Amino acid sequence: SQKIEQNSEALNIQEGKTATLTCNYTNYSPAYLQWYRQDPGRGPVFLLLIRENEKEKRKERLKVTFDTTLKQSLFHITASQPADSATYLCALGTGGGNKLTFGTGTQLKVEL
Amino acid sequence: DAGVIQSPRHEVTEMGQEVTLRCKPISGHNSLFWYRQTMMRGLELLIYFNNNVPIDDSGMPEDRFSAKMPNASFSTLKIQPSEPRDSAVYFCASSLRTVSTDTQYFGPGTRLTVL
Numbered sequence: 682s683q684k685i686e687q688n689s690e691a692l693n694i695q696e697g698k699t700a701t702l703t704c705n706y707t708n709y710s711p712a713y714l715q716w717y718r719q720d721p722g723r724g725p726v727f728l729l730l731i732r733e734n735e736k737e738k739r740k741e742r743l744k745v746t747f748d749t750t751l752k753q754s755l756f757h758i759t760a761s762q763p764a765d766s767a768t769y770l771c772a773l774g775t776g777g778g779n780k781l782t783f784g785t786g787t788q789l790k791v792e793l
Numbered sequence: 794d795a796g797v798i799q800s801p802r803h804e805v806t807e808m809g810q811e812v813t814l815r816c817k818p819i820s821g822h823n824s825l826f827w828y829r830q831t832m833m834r835g836l837e838l839l840i841y842f843n844n845n846v847p848i849d850d851s852g853m854p855e856d857r858f859s860a861k862m863p864n865a866s867f868s869t870l871k872i873q874p875s876e877p878r879d880s881a882v883y884f885c886a887s888s889l890r891t892v893s894t895d896t897q898y899f900g901p902g903t904r905l906t907v908l
Contacts, residue, residue: 713894724797724884724899725836732894770836778841779824779893780849785835 683708685773685784693790694761702756702787704771711773714747714754715781719768725783728769729756761791795819797900799885805906811873814903816885817866826886826897827860827870836884842868843891875907 686705694700704714713732717725731738731747731754738745744757758765768788772781798817806812818825826841840850842862850860857876862868872879882902888895 715896722901724886724902725897726899727896730894730896774893777893778849779843779888779891779895780826780838780841781897782838783828783836 683782685709685771685782687769687771687784688787689785691788691790693792696762696791696793698761700758700761700765700789700791702769702789704754704756704784706752706773709752709773709775709782711749711775713774714745715772715774716743716745716754716756717770717772717783719770719786725770758789761789763791763793765789766791797885797887797898799883799900799903801903802901803904803906805908806875807908808876809874810907811871812875812879812905812907814870814883814885814905816868816870816900818868818885818887819889819898820866822887822889822898823865824888824891824895824897825862825868826888827868828884828886828899829881830884830902831881839870872905875905877907880905880907 684707715730716728719725729745731745742759746755768786770786771784800815827839830836839852840860845862860870884902886897886899
């Protein structure tokens with residue numbers, strides 16, 4: 682069956698460190714992958730998109746990698762800050778239509 | 794821009810009652826999505842529309858759920874009759890184009906509690 686797996690346990694890191702979040706998928710052939718941030722009581726907000734033919738994408742302190750052989754995407758936040766604390770969701774688009782399938786998200790807590 | 798607008802923000806109802814959730818997408822956007830989010834199942838796509846036409850409703854749980862988009866600026870999601878297991882946060886999102894890579898912009902959600 683199709684699955685998108687993100688770490689269900691919260692990730693706690695110290696301010697200034699690099700946070701790395703994982704998104705693994707099975708039985709999908711995504712044409713692209715998106716990462717969203719969700720704060721409590723709010724809707725998800727788009728962060729980055731990476732296509733299947735791209736290995737890496739960067740935006741300010743954010744970096745996303747996409748390995749279609751490993752069926753995995755890694756999301757990195759460098760020089761993390763307490764304001765980065767949120768739940769991060771990965772979403773796969775298969776290219777058939779414009780719908781996304783979301784993972785369950787990983788909660789990140791950046792401590793002082 | 795006001796962003797995606799959803800109403801009501803909170804809804805508490807009793808089992809068996811009809812519930813109608815409303816969404817106004819961002820002006821000029823051509824795709825609209827309805828999602829449901831729970832702790833157990835995460836964020837699930839229920840249905841989406843392109844240019845006001847339903848494209849994929851495979852995520853709609855059962856016949857108790859229905860969605861309409863009578864025009865480009867308004868959509869409804871109706872549950873009739875509601876059940877306790879429908880309790881969740883319902884999000885509406887819109888995107889500018891009907892292409893798969895477009896960013897989706899989410900509304901603030903409607904928190905539904907069915908007693």
